[in-house]
Amino acid sequence: MLGGTGRELAELLHPITPEDFLAEYWEKKALFVRGTPGKFKGLFDRERFDRAILHAGFDKRAPASFGIHSFWRNRHDQYAAIQIEPQQVREALTSRTTVCVNDIGAGDPGLARFAADIKRQLQLTSPVRFNCYLSPPGEGLDTHYDARHAMVIQIEGRKQWRYSRQPAMNYPLRNAIVEQDGRVRQSDGKPIKDVATPDASQFEEVLLEPGDLLYLPPGCWHDAKANTESSLAMNMACETVGFFGILGPELERVLQGRVEWRALVPASLASPTTGGAMPPEVRRFISTRLEELQSLLGKLAADDTELERLWRRATTTSPQPAPARQTAETPLQPDVVLVRTEPYPLVYAARPATPGAAMSMVYVYGANTEVALGGDALPLIRALSERQRFSLAEVEMWTGGLRLEQAHEVLKVLVARGLLRPE
Numbered sequence: 001m002l003g004g005t006g007r008e009l010a011e012l013l014h015p016i017t018p019e020d021f022l023a024e025y026w027e028k029k030a031l032f033v034r035g036t037p038g039k040f041k042g043l044f045d046r047e048r049f050d051r052a053i054l055h056a057g058f059d060k061r062a063p064a065s066f067g068i069h070s071f072w073r074n075r076h077d078q079y080a081a082i083q084i085e086p087q088q089v090r091e092a093l094t095s096r097t098t099v100c101v102n103d104i105g106a107g108d109p110g111l112a113r114f115a116a117d118i119k120r121q122l123q124l125t126s127p128v129r130f131n132c133y134l135s136p137p138g139e140g141l142d143t144h145y146d147a148r149h150a151m152v153i154q155i156e157g158r159k160q161w162r163y164s165r166q167p168a169m170n171y172p173l174r175n176a177i178v179e180q181d182g183r184v185r186q187s188d189g190k191p192i193k194d195v196a197t198p199d200a201s202q203f204e205e206v207l208l209e210p211g212d213l214l215y216l217p218p219g220c221w222h223d224a225k226a227n228t229e230s231s232l233a234m235n236m237a238c239e240t241v242g243f244f245g246i247l248g249p250e251l252e253r254v255l256q257g258r259v260e261w262r263a264l265v266p267a268s269l270a271s272p273t274t275g276g277a278m279p280p281e282v283r284r285f286i287s288t289r290l291e292e293l294q295s296l297l298g299k300l301a302a303d304d305t306e307l308e309r310l311w312r313r314a315t316t317t318s319p320q321p322a323p324a325r326q327t328a329e330t331p332l333q334p335d336v337v338l339v340r341t342e343p344y345p346l347v348y349a350a351r352p353a354t355p356g357a358a359m360s361m362v363y364v365y366g367a368n369t370e371v372a373l374g375g376d377a378l379p380l381i382r383a384l385s386e387r388q389r390f391s392l393a394e395v396e397m398w399t400g401g402l403r404l405e406q407a408h409e410v411l412k413v414l415v416a417r418g419l420l421r422p423e
Contacts, residue, residue, distance in 0.1 A: 004113065004117070004343060005343060006117070006342075006343030006344055008114060008118055008121060009117075009118055009121040009122065012118070012151070012153075012213065013213070015033075016031065016033055018121070021215075022122075025215060025217075026149075026217070027149075027170075027217050027218075028166070028217065029165050029166050029217065030164070030165050030166075030204065030214065030215060030216050030217070030220055031213075031214070032204070032212070032213070032214050033212065033213040033214075033215075034211075034212055035210075035212050035213060036211045037209070037210045037211050039210075039211035040153055040155060040210070043110075043114065043153070043155070043234075044108070044110075044155050044232075044234060045156065045232075046134075046156060046232055048108055048110075049104070049132060049134065049232065051108070052101070052104050052105075052106075052108040052132075053068060053086045053101055053104070053107060054086050055107035055108070056104070056106040056107030057085060057086035057107070059106075062106045062107070063106050063319065065102060065103040065106070065129060066102060066104075066106040066107070067083060067101070067103075068083065068084050068085070068086065068089065068099065068100070068101050068102075069081040069082060069083055069084065069099070069100045069102070070084050070088070070097045070098070070099050070100075071097055071098045071099075071100065072095075072097050081100070084099075093134065093136055093230075096136045096138075096139055097136070097139065098133060098134070098135040098136070098139050098140055098141065098226075099135075100131060100132070100133050101131065101132045101134075102131050103129045103130070103131065104130050104131065104132040104234075105130045105319075108130075111130045111234075112130075112319065114130075115128040115129055115130055115236060115318070116128070116318040116319075118236065119238075119315070119318050120315070120316065120318075120342075120344055121344075122238075123315045124238060124315060125241070125246050125314035125315055126238055126239050126241040126245070127238075127239045127241065127318065128236065128237070128239075128318070129236075129237055129239065129319075130234050130235070130236055130237070131234070131235040132232070132233070132234055132235070133231070133233050133235060134230065134231070135157075135224075135225075135226035135230065135231045135233075136226060136230055137226055137227070137228050137229055137230060138225060138226060138228075139225065139226055140160075140223065140225035140226055141223060141224055142177065142178070142223050143162075143178040143198065143200065143221055143223040144175060144176060144177040144178065144221070144222070144223070145167070145168060145172065145175065145176050145218070145219050145220055145221050145222065146175050146216070146218060146219075146220075146237075147171070147173065147174050147175050147240055148218055148240045149215075149216075149217060149218060149238035149240070150215070150216045150235050150236070150237050150238075151214070151215050151236040151237075152213065152214040152215075152216070152233055152234070152235055153233065153234040153235075153236060154208040154211065154212045154213070154231070155210060155232045155233060155234060156210060156231065156232040157210075157226060157227065157229045157230050157231035157232060158207055158209050158210075158226070158227040158228075158229065158231060159208045159224050159225065159226050159227060159233060160205070160206075160207050160208075160224065160226075160227060161205070161206050161207075161208055161214060161222060161223075161224045162200065162203040162204070162205045162222065162223050162224075163203055163214070163216060163221060163222035163223075164198060164202070164204075164220050164221040164222070165204060167217050167218060167219030167220050168195050168196070168198065168219050168220070168221055169194070169219045170218070170219060171218050171219070172195075172219045173186075174186045174187045174188055175187040176195065178197060178198065178221075182197045183197070184196075184197060203221070203222075207227065208233070218240055246311075246314045247310070250310055251293070251296065254296065255292075255293075255296070258292075260288075260289070260292075261289065261292075265282060265285055265286065266279070266281045268281065268282060305349055305350070305351040305361075305363075308349040309349050309370070312347060312349055312363070312365045312370070313365070313370055316347065316366055316368070317368045318368065332408050332411060332412065333392065334391070334392050334393045335391065335392070335393070336391065336392045336422060337389055337390070337391050337392075337422070337423040338389065338390060338391075338392070338411065338415070338420045338421065338422060338423065339388060339389040339421060339422075340366070340388055340389075340420060341366070341367055341418055341419060341420065341421050342366050342367060342419075343388070344366065345385050345386070346365075346366060346381065346384050346385040346419065347364075347365045347366065347385070348362055348364045348365065348378075348381050348382075348385065349362070349363045349365075350362045350363075350375065351363070352375070353375065359375065360375025360376075360378075361373065361374065361375050362374070362377055362378045362381055364381055364414065364419065366418075366419045367417065367418035367419050368418075369417050369418065369419070371414065371417050371419065373410060373413070376400065376401045376402055376406075377410050378400070379398060379399065379400025379401070380395070380398050380399055380400065380402060380407055380410060381410075382398075384414075384420075389423060392408075392411075395407050395408075395411070
């Protein structure tokens, strides 16, 4: 299984179609897909595991999401995660503990690209990352649920899984475990009163073998143990970044440009006579900022183009580096053939001219970027969105109101920004 084809999701889920997966399973219930031993060939293996932890483990530029943990049983006979270094992995495995590498794609560009492909194909606004679990025979993790979507991909060895069909709760705030006395506790140590202790007798049970896949929505109880041999499995995790995680940065981007929003809340002197009242200047400051925020949210809700731009930016960007941009200007001769750098339709959002915005615009997305163009480029962008490759000689038929030289300038911009490249 190789990345960069645009069919990664379909091949991963086969014989379940992506359409059926979204309609019947996504967010709703678990899905087990029996595969074949060679289904995930080329995606990952133990040799790449060793290279990845060394590459990212000693790279000071590795993202904060990368980390290596060993799961030891503590004095309460519960698993506890301890962060370790790459050179300690062999010792941890010898001691019969499961090793988890979070965001192992930080050390393996192929996995990072594959995760970015899945994000694009599901049009997700949240990050998708690979976590990797290497378990000695008989080892794994006790009953717990995760606060994120997870696709478990069995690479090597076999692992016994037990899991609930439906989530115990929808989109839990944190991971949770079942303690030895049956109580449910969040990962931050706090008990959960509104989640019942799971009845393990009602769990589904399956032995994952190389080529098998198991999808678990957030909140699905599960436990897993390697069989009689070591197990190497990938957990492709969709982090549950809610809508505020998308809207918040956009509001900050707009409002941080205003000095009033960068300013501190007014200082005031503490006094025994003011203990029960908010200082008037503080009240005015907070009320004014909230009125401005309400106005901004109202304008955003009424602007379909801005809403689409917000969504497009979130769904077309990922930690995976964008394709390399052209450093030199590409000469556009009639015989030049251009191709898209990504195996996806070229997506765009169009803003018509309005009394408040006299100039129409079209925004094009891909390669981790947004390109803003004049609205007269829309006929050309529409034509390009339907084609993976084309010759310069064909462009003349798609220019609409653009002159041919203007169309060539648009193409040069798209090449320079990494959305197109010469074949």
